[in-house]
Amino acid sequence: MSSSKTSDLQWKGYAIHDTKYWDQLKLIDFEPKRFEDYDIDVKIEFCGVCGSDLHTVTGGWGQPLLPLIPGHEITGRVVRVGPKVTEFKVGDRVGVGAQVCSCFECNPCKTDNENYCPKKVSTYNSKYPNGDIAYGGYSTAIRAHERFVFPIPKDLPLEQASPMLCAGLTVYSPLVRNGAGPGKRVGVVGIGGLGHFAIQFARALGAEVVVFSHSPNKKNDAFELGANDFIVTNEGFANDWLGKVDLIICTADVSKGIPLADIMTTLSVGGRCIVVALPDENLPSINSSQLSKNAALLGGSHIGSKKEAIDMLNLAVEKGVKAHIEMLPMKEAGKALHDVKDNNVRYRHVLKYALILSCIIGHYDRLTFRMDI
Numbered sequence: 001m002s003s004s005k006t007s008d009l010q011w012k013g014y015a016i017h018d019t020k021y022w023d024q025l026k027l028i029d030f031e032p033k034r035f036e037d038y039d040i041d042v043k044i045e046f047c048g049v050c051g052s053d054l055h056t057v058t059g060g061w062g063q064p065l066l067p068l069i070p071g072h073e074i075t076g077r078v079v080r081v082g083p084k085v086t087e088f089k090v091g092d093r094v095g096v097g098a099q100v101c102s103c104f105e106c107n108p109c110k111t112d113n114e115n116y117c118p119k120k121v122s123t124y125n126s127k128y129p130n131g132d133i134a135y136g137g138y139s140t141a142i143r144a145h146e147r148f149v150f151p152i153p154k155d156l157p158l159e160q161a162s163p164m165l166c167a168g169l170t171v172y173s174p175l176v177r178n179g180a181g182p183g184k185r186v187g188v189v190g191i192g193g194l195g196h197f198a199i200q201f202a203r204a205l206g207a208e209v210v211v212f213s214h215s216p217n218k219k220n221d222a223f224e225l226g227a228n229d230f231i232v233t234n235e236g237f238a239n240d241w242l243g244k245v246d247l248i249i250c251t252a253d254v255s256k257g258i259p260l261a262d263i264m265t266t267l268s269v270g271g272r273c274i275v276v277a278l279p280d281e282n283l284p285s286i287n288s289s290q291l292s293k294n295a296a297l298l299g300g301s302h303i304g305s306k307k308e309a310i311d312m313l314n315l316a317v318e319k320g321v322k323a324h325i326e327m328l329p330m331k332e333a334g335k336a337l338h339d340v341k342d343n344n345v346r347y348r349h350v351l352k353y354a355l356i357l358s359c360i361i362g363h364y365d366r367l368t369f370r371m372d373i
Contacts, residue, residue: 033134102117172315173308175198
């Protein structure tokens, strides 16, 4: 039977109602999806602010479902489990990333590639097959299928884990799927929410790392994060680095600033450039002959699987990978989104909920959460 009571949980979140006023989030009540046998309710404590949130609330990726509650870097504690849930119990520390459901029947779902399910349900701005709306983590709670809930290692603070559940996983998955490790040289294009994780996880996997950035001001940060080399992309670099990089993870979120053709020449024969950022604009044009010279491959990636998420979180604990975060209360979600837009955060905002301890004359009654508003 399921645990906890639905009446104990309030469903409130910060939503936008118009993409023209994307920074004006208002507190609303919302109805979660219908509770099913494999579902888990999580009372949220932290939620990271992702570049995807900005692309969505501004309409950069198209008109969203309104009202929209963003957020898909969620951590908190389990307060209710469905009768068929086997992995979690009430009180467990958990996280939810950018996906909350899939079809469970297709080949990707059956081969630890559920993040590529054609019928996947995103954490927000998405609909379930029955028409229920998915709402995100700028809220008090979230409901998700247990396959898309991740256990958080006890030695990893929840606020540190939050940004890893999208930004971290988005770079970790293509790193491991494309062979990053000892004896390999990995290039990372851009240092931001994604890039600062890409550097650290590539090093944690044993690879050498070279950072490509248009900003010389990021050089010290790159080396502090573990980079071995730093290249300023507007100073000419292609000839000196011809064929010297095995794998490139492109995290730059502004297409016009990526010298894609030159970056592709730095790849070794059969090397791969995996683009993980999703800018509003198209990628820079590239001629097919520029790929044939070194048999280079240009590809993409989408978050990661649950198996990869668990491995990533354990590696973060083992190797000391850290999210560089700036904490804000939920009431400042609009400011956080502005900082992302203005590239004014190093390197991830995390929104925090207040823990309030209720007291009844001389003894503690119960623990409750409220949004810091």
